[in-house]
Amino acid sequence: xxxxxxxxxxxxxxxxxxxxxxxxxxxxxxxxxxxxxxxxxxxxxxxxxxxxxxxxxxxxxxxxxxxxxxxxxxxxxxxxxxxxxxxxxxxxxxxxxxxxxxxxxxxxxxxxxxxxxxxxxxxxxxxxxxxxxxxxxxxxxxxxxxxxxxxxxxxxxxxxxxxxxxxxxxxxxxxxxxxxxxxxxxxxxxxxxxxxxxxxxxxxxxxxxxxxxxxxxxxxxxxxxxxxxxxxxxxxxxxxxxxxxxxxxxxxxxxxxxxxxxxxxxxxxxxxxxxxxxxxxxxxxxxxxxxxxxxxxxxxxxxxxxx
Amino acid sequence: xxxxxxxxxxxxxxxxxxxxxxxxxxxxxxxxxxxxxxxxxxxxxxxxxxxxxxxxxxxxxxxxxxxxxxxxxxxxxxxxxxxxxxxxxxxxxxxxxxxxxxxxxxxxxxxxxxxxxxxxxxxxxxxxxxxxxxxxxxxxxxxxxxxxxxxxxxxxxxxxxxxxxxxxxxxxxxxxxxxxxxxxxxxxxxxxxxxxxxxxxxxxxxxxxxxxxxxxxxxxxxxxxxxxxxxxxxxxxxxxxxxxxxxxxxxxxxxxxxxxxxxxxxxxxxxxxxxxxxxxxxxxxxxxxxxxxxxxxxxxxxxxxxxxxxxxxxxx
Numbered sequence: 001x002x003x004x005x006x007x008x009x010x011x012x013x014x015x016x017x018x019x020x021x022x023x024x025x026x027x028x029x030x031x032x033x034x035x036x037x038x039x040x041x042x043x044x045x046x047x048x049x050x051x052x053x054x055x056x057x058x059x060x061x062x063x064x065x066x067x068x069x070x071x072x073x074x075x076x077x078x079x080x081x082x083x084x085x086x087x088x089x090x091x092x093x094x095x096x097x098x099x100x101x102x103x104x105x106x107x108x109x110x111x112x113x114x115x116x117x118x119x120x121x122x123x124x125x126x127x128x129x130x131x132x133x134x135x136x137x138x139x140x141x142x143x144x145x146x147x148x149x150x151x152x153x154x155x156x157x158x159x160x161x162x163x164x165x166x167x168x169x170x171x172x173x174x175x176x177x178x179x180x181x182x183x184x185x186x187x188x189x190x191x192x193x194x195x196x197x198x199x200x201x202x203x204x205x206x207x208x209x210x211x212x213x214x215x216x217x218x219x220x221x222x223x224x225x226x227x228x229x230x231x232x233x234x235x236x237x238x239x240x241x242x243x244x245x246x247x248x249x250x251x252x253x254x255x256x257x258x259x260x261x262x263x264x265x266x267x268x269x270x271x272x273x274x275x276x277x278x279x280x281x282x283x284x285x286x287x288x289x290x291x292x293x294x295x296x297x298x299x300x301x302x303x304x305x306x307x
Numbered sequence: 308x309x310x311x312x313x314x315x316x317x318x319x320x321x322x323x324x325x326x327x328x329x330x331x332x333x334x335x336x337x338x339x340x341x342x343x344x345x346x347x348x349x350x351x352x353x354x355x356x357x358x359x360x361x362x363x364x365x366x367x368x369x370x371x372x373x374x375x376x377x378x379x380x381x382x383x384x385x386x387x388x389x390x391x392x393x394x395x396x397x398x399x400x401x402x403x404x405x406x407x408x409x410x411x412x413x414x415x416x417x418x419x420x421x422x423x424x425x426x427x428x429x430x431x432x433x434x435x436x437x438x439x440x441x442x443x444x445x446x447x448x449x450x451x452x453x454x455x456x457x458x459x460x461x462x463x464x465x466x467x468x469x470x471x472x473x474x475x476x477x478x479x480x481x482x483x484x485x486x487x488x489x490x491x492x493x494x495x496x497x498x499x500x501x502x503x504x505x506x507x508x509x510x511x512x513x514x515x516x517x518x519x520x521x522x523x524x525x526x527x528x529x530x531x532x533x534x535x536x537x538x539x540x541x542x543x544x545x546x547x548x549x550x551x552x553x554x555x556x557x558x559x560x561x562x563x564x565x566x567x568x569x570x571x572x573x574x575x576x577x578x579x580x581x582x583x584x585x586x587x588x589x590x591x592x593x594x595x596x597x598x599x600x601x602x603x604x605x606x607x608x609x610x611x612x613x614x615x616x617x618x619x620x621x622x623x
Contacts, residue, residue, distance in 0.1 A: 020516040027424025030417050034492075035440045037485050041451065044459045095348035103342055104349070116352040122539065122609040123602070124546025126573050127359060129580070130598045134362035138586055155355055162352070186334060188341045209446070216448020219548035219573065223580045223594075258450040258549075265454060265553060273458060280451050291446040295439050 049277025066271035084150020093161025121159035129223025157210035164206020168199035212290035366595030413484025418491025453553030474556030498532020542608035
C-alpha cells in the first residue's frame with residue numbers, strides 16, 4: 001500500500017508547495033505594485049515639471065502667460081491655512097482625546113462621542129466643504145477666507161489627531177498614573193505633568209500626518225469657493241496704508257497649492273499642464289516629507305520607549 | 308496624625324485643616340472646570356456631525372420645495388444649471404457607481420492579496436520595509452492622482468482602446484482603485500493579524516502549507532474583517548472627489564459604459580462650486596441635495612463596515 005500511496009502523496013505535496021510558491025510570488029508582486037505606482041507617479045511628475053522648478057516659480061504670482069506664472073500666492077496661502085488648521089485641530093483634538101481616554105465615564109454620551117469620531121473619520125472630505133460653505137461662509141459670514149479654509153481643514157483632520165493622541169495615551173502604562181495618584185496628584189496634574197509629555201511623540205506624529213492630509217486636500221477648499229485668480233498676498237500685520245491689523249490676514253482671499261494645480265490642470269494648454277506638474281512636485285514632496293518625518297518619529301518612539 | 312497624641316488637636320489642626328480644605332476646594336473647582344472644557348472639546352465631534360446633517364437638511368429642504376423627490380430620485384436628466392432645468396440625479400448616481408465599481412475591482416483583489424502576503428507570507432523584515440511605502444502611497448494627495456489619471460493613464464489607455472475620449476470613467480476608476488489599495492490592505496491585514504497564532508499553529512501542525520492555512524484557516528476566521536475592508540474601501544471610492552472631477556469629466560452622462568465621460572456626485576459639487584453661483588439659488592441648493600445623498604450612501608457603507616469590523620473583535 002505504501003508503494004502505491006507514496007508517489008501520489010509526494011505529487012500532492014509537491015503540488016501544494018507549488019501553489020504556495022505561486023501565491024507567495026503573486027502576493028509579493030501585488031505588494032510591489034504599490035511601490036511601483038508611487039515611483040511611477042513621482043517620475044511622471046518630475047519628467048513633466050522639473051524644468052519649471054526655478055526660484056522664479058516660487059516667487060512669481062500666477063499669470064496668463066504660463067512661462068511667467070508662479071506659485072507665490074499658493075504656497076504662502078497653503079502655509080497660512082496650515083497655521084489656522086493646526087491651531088484648530090491640535091487643541092481641540094488633544095483635549096477631546098484626553099477626555100475620552102482619561103476622564104470619560106462609561107455611559108451613553110461617551111458612546112455617542114466615540115461613534116461620532118469614528119464616523120467623522122470616514123465622512124468624504126467634500127462634505128466638510130459643504131458644511132463650511134453653509135456654516136462658515138454664509139451663516140457665520142467668514143467669507144472665502146483663510147480662516148474658513150483653516151477651520152474646515154482643522155475639523156477634517158480632527159479625527160486623525162484624536163485617534164493618534166488616544167493611541168499614544170493608551171500606550172502609557174497604568175503604573176505611571178497610579179504612581180502619580182499615590183503622591184496625591186489630581187487628575188489634571190497627572191495628565192498635564194505626566195501623560196501629555198510622555199505622549200507628545202505620538203501626538204506630534206498624528207498632527208504631522210493630519211497636516212500632511214490637509215495640505216494636499218483640494219475638494220473642501222474648492223467647495224468654499226476659493227478657486228479664484230489670486231495675484232496678491234494676504235496683508236502683513238502693521239504694514240501698508242492704512243496699516244493692516246494683526247489678524248487681517250485671516251480674512252483675506254487666498255489660494256492654496258492643490259487649487260493652483262487644479263486650476264492649471266483644467267486648462268487646455270499643455271504649457272499650463274507643465275506648471276501643474278511642477279506644483280504637483282512641490283505638493284508631493286511636502287506631503288511625503290511630512291509623512292516620512294511622522295513614520296520616522298513613530299519608529300524612533302517605538303524603539304526608544306521601553307516602559 | 309501627629310496632632311492627636313499632643314492632646315491639643317483642636318487648636319493646632321483647625322487653621323491647617325481649614326487651609327487644606329480651602330486649597331482642596333479650589334483644586335476641586337479647578338479640576339471640574341478643566342474636565343468641563345475637555346468634555347466640550349470631545350463633544351465637538353458630535354456637534355460637527357449634527358452641523359453637517361443640519362446644514363445639508365436645511366439647504367436640501369428648500370431645494371425639495373421646488374423639485375419633487377420622485378423626479379430627483381428617478382429622473383435620468385441632470386441639468387440644474389440649464390435654462391430648461393431637469394433635476395433627475397440618476398446620471399450622477401450611475402457615474403458614481405461605475406467609477407466606484409472599477410475602483411473596487413482594482414482595490415479589492417489587490418488589497419486582499421497584499422494583506423494576505425504581508426500577514427501570512429512575507430518575512431517580518433520585508434514586511435516592515437514594504438509597509439511604510441504603502442503608507443506613503445496612501446498619503447499622496449488626490450489631486451496628484453488626478454494629474455496621473457488625466458495625463459498618464461488616459462494617454463496609455465488611449466493606445467490600448469482606440470477612440471477613448473480624453474475624459475473617461477475607466478481611467479478615473481482605475482487610478483482611484485490604486486489610491487484605495489493601501490487603505491483596503493491595511494484594514495484587511497489588521498483583521499488577519501488579529502487571528503490567534505494557535506489557529507495557524509494547529510493548521511501547520513496538520514501539515515498544511517502557508518497558502519492552505521491562509522485560505523482555509525485565517526481567511527474564514529477574519530472573514531468579516533476582510534469584508535469590512537472592502538466595504539470601507541467602496542465608501543472611500545464613493546466619496547472621492549478630485550480624481551473623478553479631473554479625469555472623468557464633469558458632464559452628467561447617463562451611461563454604464565466606463566469608456567465614456569461622466570460626472571459623479573462629487574464632481575458635480577466641484578463643478579458648481581467652481582462657477583460662482585449666487586447663494587440661495589436652486590443650483591446652489593442642488594449641491595446640498597446631492598451632498599445629502601452622498602452622506603447617506605457613505606454613512607450606510609461606513610456603518611456596515613464598522614459593524615463587520617467590530618464582529619471580528621468579539622469572537623476571540
